[in-house]
Amino acid sequence: MKLFLVLLLVASALYGAKVVEVSKEYQKSQNCKACHLQIVKDWEESWHAKSHYDKDEYFSKSIEYVARKTRKSPNSVKVQCATCHNPRIAVTDTGLDYEIQVLMGLDEDSKVNKAIESSAINEGINCVVCHNIDKIHHDRDDSFRGMNRVSWTKSGLMVGPFDDTTSPYHKTEYRDFMDKKADELCFVCHANDRSVNDLVFTNMQNEYKQQDKACVDCHMGRKILGVASILRAEDGHAKKREVRQHSFEGAHAEDMWKNALNLDVWQEKDEIYIALKNPQPHNIPSGFGSRELIIDIAYMKLEKIIDTKSISLTRHYTRRKGKPTIPHLAEEMSEDMSIPADETKVIKVKNIAEATGIEVKVYYRLVNDEVRSILELKEAIWAKKNLINSKSIVLQ
Ligand code: HEC
Ligand code: HEC
Ligand code: HEC
Ligand code: HEC
Ligand code: HEC
Structure with missing residues (x-):
């Protein structure tokens, strides 16, 4: 038992999600509109933009139901689900201390409540979720998903599919999981979803049969000639590039x-x-x-x-x-x-x-x-x- 506890502590120290704060000027998709207008508009229509308790009835009622049946505070369940639904949240777990605070009505000013109510996360899976992933940790156990499977870039560094971009607003870097290996980005969350009893009830990665198309080919459309940013370069034109839509259409479309x-x-x-x-x-x-x-x-x-x-x-x-x-x-x-x-x-x-x-x-x-x-x-x-x-x- 002791050994198990020690191992568990070591594992969570090794794999526990590390929070990297996003500075104010990058927190919201609104901050990207001036130069990436169409992308922001596409994304706003997507279900990634609805991945927040206030925006999806099915999600919020599931949280309440899980809380009621497991006798936990709804906020603890919110933090648990945030692993994939809201991975830039500032707290990554809640303990018994917090449950006691809730019972005594002392949770109002707690770190947990502040993190949950923060306007920084009410956009759900937004730009700084996907474009601030520094590394996907394939070496971690399959059950580590969402925030527990990635590490974040420093605030202000956007990763993307191009290796020759410059932007006056943020730094840029290329990552293969934004390009040839984009399926890996999707499987950070679209895999291994499990119940509180550890039953894996959906696992797209397991059922997936690789064809000639990647997730992005169907869910972000074909690559078309357009611009990544409408900002004009020195020659007076925005650079032409092969781009996709950010609509992530699925079973709701x-x-x-x-x-x-x-x-x-x-x-x-x-x-x-x-x-x-x-x-x-x-x-x-x-x-x-x-x-x-x-x-x-x-x-x-x-x-x-x-x-x-x-x-x-x-x-x-x-x-x-x-x-x-x-x-x-x-x-x-x-x-x-x-x-x-x-x-x-x-x-x-x-x-x-x-x-x-x-x-x-x-x-x-x-x-x-x-x-x-x-x-x-x-x-x-x-x-x-x-x-x-x-x-x-x-x-x-
Ligand atoms: C492993 C990552 C992961 C975790 C953790 C997770 N989810 Fe999800 N959830 C997803 C993904 C991915 C989808 C989209 C699947 C789809 O639409 O086919 C989703 C979809 C949903 C939906 C359907 C929403 C809709 O609009 O139809 C509900 C409800 C939901 N999750 C509830 C929860 C609850 C409640 C928790 C916490 C107890 C939770 N999820 C934790 C990954 C996760
Ligand atoms: C679910 C993950 C995800 C989210 C959320 C997301 N992106 Fe992307 N983004 C991608 C992927 C994948 C690509 C690479 C698409 C391709 O093959 O060209 C991409 C490409 C881009 C590009 C390069 C142009 C292009 O089409 O290739 C820009 C600029 C960009 N995203 C900005 C944004 C902005 C701004 C937001 C928020 C409104 C956002 N992204 C939200 C996954 C995401
Ligand atoms: C002042 C204009 C401006 C703002 C605001 C801006 N960007 Fe950009 N962004 C650019 C330019 C310019 C490029 C490079 C375009 C090119 O070379 O085709 C770029 C490129 C990108 C890329 C692609 C990087 C690559 O190398 O593949 C991503 C991703 C991106 N921006 C995300 C964002 C996000 C997210 C925000 C909001 C938090 C944002 N940008 C705000 C100007 C801006
Ligand atoms: C950070 C976790 C995360 C990542 C990374 C992610 N997704 Fe999602 N995705 C979700 C969640 C959670 C939902 C459900 C949101 C809701 O309905 O409230 C979702 C919903 C969707 C839907 C809508 C499904 C429907 O029922 O309409 C599609 C399509 C989708 N994702 C495709 C992708 C693709 C393609 C990628 C990779 C480029 C990707 N996702 C990356 C977590 C993620
Ligand atoms: C050849 C095209 C194609 C590819 C490639 C593809 N999908 Fe889909 N996907 C679809 C279609 C069509 C639907 C809508 C069918 C439906 O749900 O009725 C869908 C539905 C979905 C849904 C909603 C499913 C549900 O029932 O809740 C999610 C989530 C999703 N896809 C994610 C992904 C991810 C992640 C990948 C890559 C691992 C991927 N898809 C690859 C065509 C594709």
Whole structure:
């Protein structure tokens, strides 16, 4: 036991995230607008910009729920989640001392509360998260993610994909994880997300099947000729460069989910086969744990619907005694129903004798019924069914 404690202390001393304060002139994306206007606008629309308790209902309600069920203060849970959701926060863990302060109502002026309420972090995953990463520590255990997997540059040094830039506002340096190895940057956080019981409920790095495209090719668009900064150089022109968008579109964006899966439907005697092929390099649904695919089937007789059937492909999470819960509190989870990269899932349903045709619609939903009801999510986007693909066939 003693040895274990010592090892644990050594490990956290070695790997514990080191806070590097960001000076005021770099804290906010507003500070970058004058010279990187389009990039800031793209980013503002992205879900990275929403990675803050005040800006994402699903995130904030998950925090409250975890706090209630684990009997911790919500602020302690916020700090825990900040590892990936808000990695420039000024405190990296909270201890028993803090819990006692909260119980006694003495936490108001604490370092923890100040860090959480600081306006420096209310932009979530902003410019100085990605562009201030000095090094990604691949040597660390897989469970070290977000702020625990990186070290930060000195405030004012921006790392980027170019090795020949100069800027009057900040220093610049090249890093390969901003360029050829950008997948590694994404996996700092998009991997190994685990519950309080150490159950890894999503791990994009494991499920990923390398194709000819990198994460940035699909989630930041193709490289196009443009400018990295609108600031004019000595010759009176801004330098032309190959750049990408900063929109990080994903499961919240129609042009991403639409046609994300290929759908095929056919009949063999009194059975209907529905094949879903996933051409993307990661599972769909993927990423966060309670996403869902819904297959709605309508049996038609001439123009009229005579019967319907709905199939849900999602994952369920349980706590003690098999009680349903959210991914972050799970002890166990059901079989993964998502469709792996480059694979096809075939589902068989019975035909109805009098049907003359069948229509199949495949939808994507951000949060399944179970978790929406546990957390009492109110906003419409979590329940909305987003059409991925549809197909009708005439039956024999
Ligand atoms: C999630 C990580 C991430 C965040 C957040 C982010 N960037 Fe980037 N940024 C990248 C990557 C990756 C590239 C390299 C893209 C490429 O291949 O050209 C990049 C490239 C750039 C470039 C070079 C031009 C280009 O398109 O290659 C500039 C300038 C830049 N970012 C500024 C910003 C600013 C300003 C913000 C905040 C509004 C920001 N970035 C937020 C990851 C990020
Ligand atoms: C006064 C103008 C100005 C401001 C303000 C500014 N930058 Fe820049 N930035 C530049 C210029 C100029 C370049 C180089 C452009 C080029 O060579 O194409 C640059 C380049 C970059 C690069 C690419 C570096 C590389 O070598 O790949 C990043 C990343 C970046 N800036 C991030 C930021 C962030 C984040 C902020 C806000 C905190 C910011 N910049 C504010 C002018 C500015
Ligand atoms: C510092 C941690 C971190 C890094 C680095 C990071 N992400 Fe994210 N990303 C997140 C978090 C957290 C969210 C969820 C935010 C939310 O919804 O509140 C997210 C959301 C997204 C989404 C939106 C998903 C959806 O459901 O719409 C996409 C797409 C995405 N990230 C792609 C990338 C790519 C590509 C990279 C690498 C260039 C990257 N991310 C780097 C943490 C990170
Ligand atoms: C060939 C294009 C492609 C590549 C490469 C790609 N993705 Fe995606 N990704 C998609 C599409 C399309 C979706 C939207 C599908 C959906 O969720 O319905 C998506 C969805 C996502 C989501 C939201 C998933 C969810 O269900 O919550 C995240 C997060 C994400 N991608 C991250 C990444 C990361 C990180 C990488 C690199 C390791 C990557 N993607 C590589 C096409 C791609
Ligand atoms: C290992 C890094 C990591 C940690 C730690 C982490 N998250 Fe996340 N979280 C992510 C990433 C990456 C995404 C985006 C995944 C996607 O959209 O597919 C995300 C997405 C989410 C979402 C979905 C948001 C949306 O808009 O759909 C919720 C809710 C969430 N996280 C809650 C939490 C809570 C609560 C904690 C702390 C108990 C936490 N996360 C800790 C990486 C992390």
